[in-house]
Amino acid sequence: MVRLNLVLLVAIVLSALYLVHNQYESRRLFTELDRAQNEARKIELESDRLEVEKRAQATPSRVESLARTQMQMRPATPAITQYVTYAGDKAGGSP
């Protein structure tokens, strides 16, 4: 009887220690996961920011002024456009 009790005591102590260990491990992993999720969100936001910045660099006003000043381009008019029509395009007809 005493021996059985001792075995049970050892078992419960081991089980308790294991529980503590598991709890610790789960919290550690959770912290890691949480940090990774934060990182993911941060990167996502950064990508959004960069996308907006890219867009800001490509606004019509900027493209227009660069095309005009740096590349000496001018807007196309029908007079300097060659219209190409598809064979099946009914509305077609070059000027």
Add this chain to the structure above:
Amino acid sequence: MSRSVRYTSSPLLASKTPVWRSKFVVAAVALGFMGLAARAAYIQVIGNAFFQRQGEVRFARTLELPAYRGRILDRNGLILASSVPVPSLWAIPDDVDRDPAKRRELARLLDMPLVELNKKLDSEDKSFVWVKRQIDESVARRVAELGIKGLYQRKEYRRQYPEGEAAAHVVGFTNVEDQGQEGIELAFNKALGGKPGSRRVIKDRLGQVVEDIGETLPPIDGQDLQLSIDSKVQFFAYQKLRESVLANKARAGSAVVLDAQSGEVLALANYPSFEPGLRQHLSGEQLRNRALTDTFEPGSTMKPITVGMALEAGRITPQTLIDTNPGYYTITGSTIHDVSNHGLLTVEGVIQKSSNIGASKIAFRMSPHEMWDTFTALGFGQKPQLAFPGVVSGRLRPYKSWRPIEQATMSYGYGLSASLFQMAHSYTAFAHDGEYIEATLLKSDAPAAGVRVFSSQTAAQVRKMLQMAASPGGTGPKAMTVGYSVGGKSGTAHKQEGRGYAANKYRAWFTGIAPVDKPRIIVAVMVDEPSAGRYFGGDVAAPVFSEVVQQTLRLMGVQPDLSVKPQVVAQRVEESV
């Protein structure tokens, strides 16, 4: 050690002690245990909730999960507004460093007067103050390098508007709390805003999250909103409008571009405008979305509508002769004038020459009731069904109170008022084969729902007149473009001032459609008080119309319907170029 004591025969044991002593000790110990049991019962059963709560206060935290405000996109998916996280600076006044050198440096970095900064940091009764919200990333980094105690940073969302002032009036802006204040940002604030979520967590001593407790409420991000605006068309309209307003020394101007097929608003530009990101020195002049919120007397741009309704009612044909001799016309004591005596004109000629007398005489072939019905059907005096803040209805008085002179002046656009948007919108009836179609600021794939106002024959006849008016011999030849047929009507309206009309203040209008046979777009332009010599709609507004039409149709990939003398010299270009 020499003497050993025999305890069994200790004299102490020999003495008799009273029985109550041992009972007293037993009772005291029992009482102690009972006390412990009672306390345990109190903590774990009776006061349980209180202690649980107190515990939680010390390690559990509720984190707010901010919802991402939806983006505003143009019809091609280009970003018009998007939220970007930026640092904000806050402080706990009690903890902040008092070092004056550091404070001076901080004030310099934040571009803020030192006095103001000190006032914020020295407010005694607060445990939290915003020092400066939404600062630049680079500034934030340098502030962090200063290492001032008690000064913290957190991320907040700030709206970015890549398109800047070109689309400022349509898109609007949000305040520092990320709430819409103007434009689409305000009109669709709820849909864009989303709903923040929350989660409850246990944090350890280092402030790291170690466990989720309870249920996590995920944030609901705001929806992206796709507008019907085409940012390229918008930019062109804004650019041309600005050039015209500046060149003509005008006070302001507006331009509207509508898709004649779908009723979508492709562009809605106003000048003066503002940079949505920098709103410190904003005036009401800049903020006003004139195209939607200001109403004016539209002047001669109204004449095609008068003619349209008379044609529809069968009172005239395009060739009916109208006598406009001798250049003035007296109705119940009031006299109306033409710019010059045009003599005998056909109805087409009335539009082409923009004769006020002709329009009045055509109006008198109809009853006020008939005119009112058509005006109303075309949206005059009605609030446009447009989800936009501050949209106005303009003024159209009930027909029963019209005097004859008013019926005459309304036929050429005085005595009633409309916004530029309403004017452009009413022309959908000509452009969409007689149907007045719903306009929308949101991209729509469904075909436009229309209400028939004119027969398609009437619409075609009016379009032909509009084309004549925008040709040499008409009032707006400057509206012509290379390669595309255009039709449109200029208007030059005297500005109302006080009780009468100002002698030399005008509004120049031009409203038209292109291409004439298969209209794709409607463009309306209004320039307020041009004062550089020219003030006629055909001189000031028509060139803007022409350039906007030219660029818009090119961007839409519409093939020219007029023959153009090509300026391209076919030449062999070397392959390597």
